[in-house]
Amino acid sequence: MTRETAILPQAxxxxxxxxxxxxxxxxxxxxxxxxxPLAWVAWTAVASGLGPTGPLGANPIEYIxxxxxxxxxxxxxxxxAVTPVRGITSWTFLIRFRRMIGLFAFxxxxxxxxxxxxxxxxxxxxxxxxxxxxxxxxxxxxxxFVLLASLAATSTNGMIKRLGAKRWTKLHKLIYVxxxxxxxxxxxxxxxxxxxxxxxxxxxxxxxxxxVAAHLKKKARAGRAENPDRAGxxxxxx
Amino acid sequence: xxxxxxxxSDVKPSEITSKAFYLDRRRFLKTAAVAGxxxxxxxxxxxxFAAKGNPRVKLSGVRKSKWxxxxxxxxxxxxxxITKYNNFYEFGAGKTDPAEYSQDFKTKPxxxxxxxxxxxxxxxxxxxxxxxxxLEERVYRMRCVEAWSMVIPWVGIPLGDIIKRVGxxxxxxxxxxxxxxxxxxxxxxxxxxxxxxxxxxxxxDEAMNPLTIMAVGLYGEVMPNQNGxxxxxxxxxxYGFKSIKSIVxxxxxxxxxxxxxxxxxxxxxxxxxxxxxxxxxxxxxxAKERRIGDFFKRPTLMFNGYKEEVAGMYAGMDLMKLY
Numbered sequence: 001m002t003r004e005t006a007i008l009p010q011a012x013x014x015x016x017x018x019x020x021x022x023x024x025x026x027x028x029x030x031x032x033x034x035x036x037p038l039a040w041v042a043w044t045a046v047a048s049g050l051g052p053t054g055p056l057g058a059n060p061i062e063y064i065x066x067x068x069x070x071x072x073x074x075x076x077x078x079x080x081a082v083t084p085v086r087g088i089t090s091w092t093f094l095i096r097f098r099r100m101i102g103l104f105a106f107x108x109x110x111x112x113x114x115x116x117x118x119x120x121x122x123x124x125x126x127x128x129x130x131x132x133x134x135x136x137x138x139x140x141x142x143x144x145f146v147l148l149a150s151l152a153a154t155s156t157n158g159m160i161k162r163l164g165a166k167r168w169t170k171l172h173k174l175i176y177v178x179x180x181x182x183x184x185x186x187x188x189x190x191x192x193x194x195x196x197x198x199x200x201x202x203x204x205x206x207x208x209x210x211x212v213a214a215h216l217k218k219k220a221r222a223g224r225a226e227n228p229d230r231a232g233x234x235x236x237x238x
Numbered sequence: 239x240x241x242x243x244x245x246x247s248d249v250k251p252s253e254i255t256s257k258a259f260y261l262d263r264r265r266f267l268k269t270a271a272v273a274g275x276x277x278x279x280x281x282x283x284x285x286x287f288a289a290k291g292n293p294r295v296k297l298s299g300v301r302k303s304k305w306x307x308x309x310x311x312x313x314x315x316x317x318x319x320i321t322k323y324n325n326f327y328e329f330g331a332g333k334t335d336p337a338e339y340s341q342d343f344k345t346k347p348x349x350x351x352x353x354x355x356x357x358x359x360x361x362x363x364x365x366x367x368x369x370x371x372x373l374e375e376r377v378y379r380m381r382c383v384e385a386w387s388m389v390i391p392w393v394g395i396p397l398g399d400i401i402k403r404v405g406x407x408x409x410x411x412x413x414x415x416x417x418x419x420x421x422x423x424x425x426x427x428x429x430x431x432x433x434x435x436x437x438x439x440x441x442x443d444e445a446m447n448p449l450t451i452m453a454v455g456l457y458g459e460v461m462p463n464q465n466g467x468x469x470x471x472x473x474x475x476x477y478g479f480k481s482i483k484s485i486v487x488x489x490x491x492x493x494x495x496x497x498x499x500x501x502x503x504x505x506x507x508x509x510x511x512x513x514x515x516x517x518x519x520x521x522x523x524x525a526k527e528r529r530i531g532d533f534f535k536r537p538t539l540m541f542n543g544y545k546e547e548v549a550g551m552y553a554g555m556d557l558m559k560l561y
Contacts, residue, residue, distance in 0.1 A: 052531040053316060057333060058323030059386055059530060122534060127523060135521050189521065191384075192431040192502055194331050 022096055030097060034104045037071045038111060061119045068112035073182050075105035076148075077203055080179050084210040099155055102175070106152040109145055137188035144181040147174055176211075179204045292341045292467075295460040300393050303374040305449075307391065310377050315388035317457050319530045324464045325382065326483055327431050328417065328424040335426070336464035343423055345468040345484075354414075354490035357405030364469055368454065370403075371395040375458070376451055378474035380481075381513045381542045385535075387527045392472050393461075394453035398446045406442070406490060414439045414495030415471060416487040432498050438471065438482035439495035439509065443551050449474055449544060452485075475544040477511045508561040512552070513542035517561045 017026060041056075041064055048054025056063040079102040086094045121128050131138045151172055153159070160168045183204045187197035307314055326336035329343075348364040373393050381387045401413075419435035421427040427434045444450065453472045454461055461467040466483025473480050479499050489495070499507035506520050515525045515538040526535035541548050552560075 050533060052319040052323075058319030059333070059528070061528065061533070062386070119533075127526075130523060134518070135523075137521055190331070191499075192327065192331070193429075194431060195429060196331075 017093055022093060027097070027100065030100065034075070034100075037067070038108070041067050061115075065112065065115045065120055068108055068115055069186070072105055072108035072112050073186060073200055075101055075108055076179055076182055077200065077207065079105055080175065080204065080207040084207055087210070087214065103152060103155060106148050109148055113145055137185055140181055140188065141185040144178055144185060147178050147181075151175060151178070176208055179208065292343070292463045294462075297373060297393055297455045297458055297460060299373060300455075300458055301372055301374045303376055305376045305378065307377040307389070310379070310389065312379070312389050314377065314391055315530050320388060320390055320456065321462045321464060323530065325384075325478065326464055326466065328426045328434075328436065328484070329464065330426045331431060339425055340463035343463040343467070345463065348468050349486065350469065351487040352404055353487070355407035355410035355492065356490050357407065359404070368395070371399060373454065376472070378449075378472065379542050380474065380478055381527060381538065383477040383479055383507070383511070383519060385522060385524065385527045385538075386530055388530050391457055392451065392453040393455035393458065394451035394472060396448060397450045397452050397471070398448065400452060401446060409492040410490035411442055411492050412439055412490070412494055413442065413445045414489045414491060415482045415485050416489075417482055418484050418486045432502050436482060436498045437495065437501075438480055438497050440473065440480075441551075444473065447548060447551065449547050475513055475541040475548045477513055479507070480511050510552075510560055512548075512557065512561075513538060514540060514557055514561065517558055
């Protein structure tokens with residue numbers, strides 16, 4: 001998908017929300033709500049002083065780390081949901097939120113990683129390096145973070161221009177790999193066969209399957225468009 | 239000149255609990271006693287069962303043992319975290335699920351089957367079965383395989399005493415334990431997180447080790463449902479998952495029994511599963527642990543600090559392979 005909003009501003013259907021409303025009302029609202037989980041967990045952590053009897057449970061450090069990881073993967077899936085939802089509902093304005101949602105996925109991934117480095121390991125770089133190289137789920141998580149960072153770094157309009165729409169689009173197809181790897185990271189860190197990571201993986205699979213289906217449909221349509229010619233040519237040869 | 243050799247489990251002066259903390263615990267127990275007064279009748283046969291609704295009931299006739307908090311020299315983990323942060327997948331995989339979904343778990347009557355290579359096999363009513371035994375308090379470290387730990391004042395009886403009572407036959411080399419299978423009451427069993435029922439096992443010398451107990455309570459009270467009521471194993475030198483909960487069956491056998499986590503992933507969980515900071519779980523390091531309530535991690539001790547009591551049982555074994 002190209003960044004239509006950035007490169008070729010599309011006409012928003014008149015029955016939909018006005019561009020100004022989106023820019024000055026809806027976007028700030030979405031932005032503020034996306035910060036709510038962080039605000040809540042940070043406030044609760046500070047208020048309860050990370051004690052074992054506070055609202056974050058007996059092991060607040062683990063709670064915070066998991067909580068931030070959960071939100072990173074949720075925003076990632078939300079970003080992946082924009083195209084399918086837009087395709088099904090034809091709410092074209094949704095595309096205007098995709099970059100913001102994607103960047104929030106990166107933001108929560110940063111917070112998730114920071115909580116691991118600061119709260120869980122407390123800057124014990126030797127242990128952290130051992131974790132990254134030896135523990136598969138942390139390796140997957142770290143590689144995925146780097147990939148996501150590369151998308152975040154190239155998310156600006158300037159970068160789209162610099163890379164060219166075609167190359168930029170190709171690079172940002174990485175989001176599919178990132179989505180799968182995030183689900184894998186989640187599944188791998190749980191013990192036994194647990195339902196929660198399977199649900200996330202299922203949602204991710206549906207969102208990716210939509211794209212495969214859309215791609216096949218497009219190909220079939222293109223084929224049908226070409227076939228009458230070819231069929232005609234074949235007939236002429238005989 | 240006084241030369242003092244210290245053991246790993248000795249009290250370090252810095253670790254002695256302050257009097258204030260101790261007194262607070264007394265007050266806490268007193269409050270708990272008042273709360274449970276209606277149920278505690280001061281008989282020797284202590285009420286080891288929680289009534290419906292999982293209320294806090296004080297156990298009577300609990301003797302102190304040599305494994306006191308003072309001897310351990312580490313602060314007890316509060317009652318709250320011990321009873322609200324549990325791995326008991328039968329009631330759900332979340333840490334607070336067991337506390338939430340085990341409240342109406344029925345622990346009375348409870349039938350305990352003892353079979354296999356023993357002189358006196360049988361199906362016992364747990365309450366009757368426990369009557370002749372003297373309850374004692376054991377303050378132990380509990381190290382979870384997930385690299386967190388607690389200090390818990392268990393109440394129980396040595397497993398060795400039970401074994402002596404039922405009489406071992408010569409081919410009893412292992413004991414296998416089984417948790418209740420009841421998906422109606424245990425919602426976690428409705429999904430195949432593990433192969434239910436949960437199973438565990440010990441070698442007979444491990445089962446006979448004086449540290450090994452069958453616990454029926456903690457903090458001087460009847461075992462809360464979420465902690466494995468009414469009858470659970472506690473083996474403090476092994477990772478927490480070895481200490482199987484809500485046991486309905488003990489089978490003495492000549493061969494090594496299958497164990498739940500080993501069946502789920504033998505690469506990650508061995509039969510022995512002794513706490514060992516030098517053998518890492520494939521997915522995380524076991525070198526350190528976070529004591530619940532602490533910010534900084536502390537180094538994990540070999541055999542969870544019980545080296546002197548248990549290392550002899552593993553002499554000559556390659557613990558890198560037999561993890």
